[in-house]
Amino acid sequence: MKRFLVIATTALLAACGGQNVHEAASLGDLVKPGTAPWLTVTGGADKLEVRGLDHKLTLEPSPDLAAAVQSQLGTQLASNYVQDLVVTCNGLTTSLRVNEDKSPGNVAMELGLHCSLWAHGFQTDHDYKTQPSASVAGGVGDQAYAQALPKLLADGAEDIAAQMRGDIRKVAR
Structure with a gap:
């Protein structure tokens, strides 16, 4: 009986x-170590599940992930630094999804952060979100998703940096 249950469970899982x-x-x-000592990013999962x-x-x-996004x-924001600027980001969220029906050769990432920016006695808090996507190489299998992750993070960080520039200008006045 136990053997039958094991076989049935294995078949069901398969x-x-x-x-x-x-x-x-x-x-x-x-x-890149020491890129911006005035900016920190914390949080994020140790592992990412590719859904879909x-x-x-x-x-x-x-x-x-936090070290990569922080760097x-x-x-991206080095040229926007002003004296006494401190940027603290936490609550890093990431998720990966493939839509095999609409675009099986692409993977999309949702990337989000909550950041506090201080400069010259002024502070602002903001939630930043972006949704970059990347093509995955056919024939490489699951490794293609791992190879797409650096591009997704770089593109996501670039988009969030663009969003942050306006807030940095506000606190830098």
Whole structure:
């Protein structure tokens, strides 16, 4: 009886896409140490699930997402730095989704941050959100999603930096 239950459970899991794949996602090229000591980003998940696939795919970024976003934002906003500017971002949220019906060759990311900006005694708080997307290479399999992650983070950080510039100007007056 136990053997029958094990076989039935295994068959059911196989039919339901019970495959769980983990892929390493290197973000080392995005992280430049000491880019902007006046800007910090914290939070974010250790792993990212790619939703919308017929199986479960989990990306394991290294270094972590917060370090990559922090470095990219610091690089993008370096020319906007003003004396005494401090930017503290937390609540980093990320999610990845594939729509296999509409665009199976693309992966989209939702990226969000809550940031506080201080300069010259003025403060502003703002939630920033963006939704970059990237093409995934066919024939590479699940590794294509891991390879798309750096581009998604770089594009997302660029968009959020563009949104932040106006707030930096407001507190820098």
